[in-house]
Amino acid sequence: MKIALLGAGHIGQTIARLLSGAGDYQVTVIDRSEAALRRLDARAVEVRQADTENDLALAAVLRGHDAVINALPYHCAIRVATQAREAGCHYFDLTEDVAATRAIKALAQGAPVAFMPQCGLAPGFIGIVAHHLTRGFDEVHDVKMRVGALPAFPTNSLKYNLTWSVDGLINEYCHPCEAIRDGERTELLPLEGLEHFALDGVEYEAFNTSGGLGTLCETLAGRVRSLDYKSVRYPGHCALMKILLEELELRHDQETLKQILRRSVPTTMQDVVLVFVTVSGLKHGALVQEVFARKIFAERNGERSLSAIQITTAAGVCAAVDLFRQGKLPARGFIRQEQIELDDFLANRFGQAYQQLRHVESIS
Incomplete structure (x- = not known):
């Protein structure tokens, strides 16, 4: 091909x-x-x-x-x-x-x-996981999708290093966020909906950002009570981004903000990607919650070191192309990420990047 x-x-x-x-x-x-x-x-x-x-x-x-x-x-x-x-x-x-x-x-x-489109981590793999989990329920109530690409060793006040596109980062911080509330499709404000949680003994915050749901709002319309996506960061990041974007009004001067971030926030190859999906609803008349959680770490291997965001994003699009080549996806027209079967993705030679890494067991 x-x-x-x-x-x-x-x-x-x-x-x-x-x-x-x-x-x-x-x-x-x-x-x-x-x-x-x-x-x-x-x-x-x-x-x-x-x-x-x-x-x-x-x-x-x-x-x-x-x-x-x-x-x-x-x-x-x-x-x-x-x-x-x-x-x-x-x-x-x-x-x-x-x-x-x-x-x-x-x-x-x-x-x-x-x-x-949208063949990366979020949107991409996160939607495949969420859709897979919903199919195991007789009645789906709530779907929560959380993803973070974070520095393994945060040292600045933002508790953040650049791990991917600055353009994409600012884009998701500035645009309305699709969601489902009380069974109705709606839009939420970015940087709102702040919540805190812990995984594997580490504290995080999460807040609304744009684009991570992919096409799931359309796919799950009429089937879920609530559905949302939030980006995960270390505590304190959201408040500082609100100062930059809202109080200093850099939302209206995004090029200046991008220049500031590129000049002042270092990039890092030592990152970690967090994937956290919860789905709750009824199974055989009982209220049940299913959870999918992973932490994926950078690979330090001399000249061929890879960041966690490189691993997860490249694995997503390569697996999609590979499954398409194998005839496991439609041959024409628009293809949604959730049309990929999770088992097919994880069994794929590229998608196995998500299988070979450590699961997170402790959730609070």
Whole structure:
């Protein structure tokens, strides 16, 4: 299968290595940055420098490929999906942006190829887990989805290090959050709904952020009483972000905020990803709660060290592409993450990244 992979950042590099090493994929990595492309192993993948924000350039590099994986910033999603349809390529991405996903769903109507956005961790794997758990209930009451990509060793006042895209981070902090309340679909404010909990002896906070539910609000409409998604951080982070975004009004000057974060908040490869889903409802007349919880840690292995967010995000999209290639997903049209069976995902050679890591047992 010939793959056009757009984006040679940390996530793109990991996707390229996984797919090229699998033996079933011929990968061409495309980026506007020559420096980023030089970091790739030219013996394993082809590289092409191109302006990924130019429609004509995109059309030229996508032709002749079976599928495109878009690992560019979220604001490129609609452009790339449009050109993928024109080129006759199946489309996969990692976007958390709600508006982009709605536009891609419209593009998928009547298309001869498949469109599967939101193939990362959240949205992505978290939705597969939540949907799987709901299917075991006769009547579903509440679905709570919590995900955090956190530094293993927080040292600053924000108790945060940059582990992924700053663009994506600010996007999810600034846009309305889909949810279901009392059986009705609604929108919640970002950075609201603050709660505290502990896992494995560590204290956390969680609050509303945009995009993590993927398409679950639509899929579970009429079947659940409440459904929501929150990002997990260490205690105190939410209050400081509210100062920046609301009191200092940087919500209206996001480019300045991004510059501040890139300049002042270090990146880290020593991170941990927390996945925590609870579903409650009735089984055989009894009120029951089911929990799925994992902590996934960075891999420190000399020159090939991987952060936890690289592992989980790349595993998500690679497993989706692999299951599609195997015929376990529809061949055309819009594909939701929750159409993937959890057992198929965890048994997949890429999805096994979530299986091989330590479960969290203690929950309070």
